[in-house]
Amino acid sequence: MKPLLALCIYLSAFLLLTACAQESGTLIAQKTLVDEKAELPVFPEVQQPVQDPLPVYPEVAKQQFTWITEDGGQSQLDFNPRVDILFVTDNSDSMKSAQANLIKNLNRFTNGISNNKMIDYHIGVISTWDQKWENPESKKADEYKAGELRFVKTTAGTETKERFVTKKDPAAVLATTLKIGVVALKDGGPENEEFFSPLTAALEKSGRGAANEGFFREDAQLVVIFLTDADDASNRISPEQMAQTLVDFKGGRQDKVSVYGVLVDAGDADQYKDWALRVHPTYHPECFVGQKNNGKCSGFGPERLEQLIVAANTGSGNPKQIRDQFIMSIVSPNFGAELGRMGDSITVKTLEKQIYLSQIPRVDDAGQLMLRVRYGTPEVLAQGKGQLIPKKLNGGWNYNPSSNSVKLSGDIKYQYTEGARFAVDLVPVPLAN
Template identity: 75%
Template sequence: MKPLLALCIYLSAFLLLSACAQESGTLIAQKAIPEEHVELPVFPDVVQPEAPAIPVYPEISKQQFTWITEDGGQSQLDFNPRVDILFVTDNSDSMKAAQANLIKNLNRFTNGITNNRMIDYHIGVIAPWDKSWNDPKNKKSDAYQIGELRFAKTASGADTPARFVTKKDSAAVLAATLKIGVAPYTAGGPETEEFFSPLMAALEKTGRGAANEGFFREDAQLVVILLTDADDSSSNITYEQMAQALVDFKGGRQDKVSVYGALVNKNTPEQFKDWGLRVHPTYHEECFTPAKKRIAGKCLEGFGPDKLEAMIVKANEGSGNPSEIRAKYIMDIVSPDFGKNLGKIGDSITVKTLEKQIFLSQIPRMDNGKLMVRVRYGTPDVLAQGKGQLIPNKVDGGWSYNPSSNSVKLSGNIKYEYTEGARFAVDLIPVPLAN
């Protein structure tokens, strides 16, 4: 019982002490403190800082884009489509029927070129060359030197001082000029026809005072038309060299050169071919025995103007594969469709002459997938007013944009409202420069 009694005594004491402590605290809190002993701290007046001013920005408007007109006096915007057409016409005796066929169908060829008032053309003609004429012992020769343009003629066939036909001349003058006639071998005509050597010489005779001065123009399309029933016999000029010479003559611009041919082919009947392409022992011994007897199964297809065809394909590179180029640039000289095909050549020349490329000084902007470019055609005063014929944005019959060269290309079959002295204006919204 003693431990229990002790525990009770301890608890009683503890409770008594706690009650005394609470009583003491209450009494102390309730006791008044003399006023002279209170010292309150003095604080300075607190100044409330003003709220920072909210900056006022001008209202941001929607970005505006301005149309500009490419001009600056650039001659590239002028429109002076020019073409220099050089016929290389075989005048050997076997070409009499072919020349007559050319003159008969000439209007089909010239319709697109001469009737289009936009095109400024020069048309001239040279003949092939026979290397034997260089031999002083050979009394046969041509009245013209190698590569010289024939004199233009009047409608009645008389020679004129001019070397080529221009836009101001009539269709009758052109027909008379291209009808150079034929010359049998016995009368001084060529026996082995060279085409590359006189064509090369024609390019060289362009300087001041030269026979062909003024015919070739730097900014004009160059078109060569070969009309023959033979192949080239030039011994020192390859077809690659001839094609490259034409491109080099136009400053390396392949697009400024076109070469066409009205030719025979290996399957053309022998009577329509030049002797050099016929299966004959004098020219093709491989087709015959030493006794000049035809070898069975040899040379059945005959021979064609392989060198001329190869040069045409090479000169027109970029216009398709070889088969496509042959189909477009070579026609059969004895075909019943000769006139129709001649017309196609004329139309092709017209379209290419009217093509134009304009290089832009700034990159145009795209807006929702639409290229911000306009092309207008008209006289300078009309264009300055923001007017003129609006050219449609389409590849065929309009213009297209080439981003790689930043240029606008005008197709050659746009239906223009022809106006003398007209040019182009290209309007665009440029891509804004980065800050």
């Protein structure tokens, strides 16, 4: 019985321990749950805010712009293109064929100028000068003083009392007037041709009662054209001084001055040049040993005249570009065509116009300038009509913000109307408060 008793005691002890373990685990679990609940924070109930309704804004109206028309002031919107063309012609004995070539091709030069109904032109001619004529005892072929315009000649070759040709004169009158002829040295013709001194004198003789009164006009483009196979021999005026004199004469307006040359080139054969530009011992002894050519000189050109042309046309390119545009060869095989290009160049320059605005134009949201230019009679322009000039560099207009001005090119194709002018319409930038 002892083994049985021992087994019973063992089983009883095992059951007792199992029951205690279960109770102990339950108490531990309960105690843990209570502790965890005790550690959790208790938050107050959150009240959701009540949102106000979104405001209703009125629809924004599209901004309206008011266009105005500039009156320009001081008649700057008028369009009366004027040009005063002064030929400074060499009348020494060697110029006979050159003058004849000019007259033969003169219509090629004047076509663009005279055929354009808009251009009001004055064309005159003065001759070269020789300092020796300032001596009363020297022989002189004619009575014209330095810088005096030659009298206009009729088609029959007789002189009139007029000093310059205008658009009312027949084309043939210009040809006879520009054909001033030549004078041989033995007959009192020029030897040392001066061009700057008679040109300066021509400007000075423009006052009331002077020989050239009425030729030069304040608002006109000034064009000077030298026709010679020589160079300037004026010893008191430099090319730069001559250029500045021309600009000063036009009130400091560089854009109002153009100087051209129908000249020989340093590389031309001596037979086409005045004696002073030839490789000759009398005029260039540095090229000779005694009477024998030392081979150091290849030829001479009109350096002073070329320097003046470059200085007077500053702003038209670099020196080479200016020479190419403003100088043509007096012995060119294409003389007529080159003379025609010169005339066309003068026409374009004369028709250029700049209009200064009193208010700055606005730029719209698309980046477009709110500015337009119209051409027509005052009556037509007042109705908001007229020829609309395109905005483009060539054949139209361009705006310059630095000067607040409109620049019209000289090659616009106008529908010509007598008495027409310009209207500039714009939306101005508002003035700051």
